[in-house]
Amino acid sequence: MGKSIASRFENIDVTRSVLRAVIINDDELTLEMDFCLEPAHPDYETPGAGDDCCFHPGLLKFAGISKLGLERAEHPDQTQRRFAIQSFNIEGTKFDMACEWGTIHLQARSIRVLTE
Incomplete structure (x- = not known):
């Protein structure tokens, strides 16, 4: 049994995260993200100068x-x-x-959260 979608976002502040790219391929959509990690996340590092968040690259992949x-x-x-x-x-x-890029609304068979 896989993790729930909500648990995949544990210790990630999505509203402070940013979208980097939208990639459409057949019946798949990939969102390249810089996720804002909270201190309890295992990949968290102290933010650098000028950053108000620990940004970590990742993907949201939608299939079907x-x-x-x-x-x-x-x-x-x-x-x-x-x-x-x-x-x-x-x-x-x-x-x-909804973001500065625009709006995205979809329904998909599979939603995956991947951090690099």
Whole structure:
């Protein structure tokens, strides 16, 4: 039996995490993230100068997508590499996120959380 989605986010502050990239491939969607780790996370390190969080790279991988809605926000600065998250919700097979990149709504058979 695998871990629940909620337990995979233990000691990760998702709303302080940032989105780096959105990758679409067939019926899969991958979100490249910089997760904000809390002190109790096993990979936590003291944040560097100028950082208010211990950022750690990771991925959210969605497979078997049956519904997908992406709405990209207008960005005057095309060089932006990190997008702040305003809201984030996973409930069962449904996922919703609003961030500076735009909004993502989907339903997927598989939702995996991977940290590098």
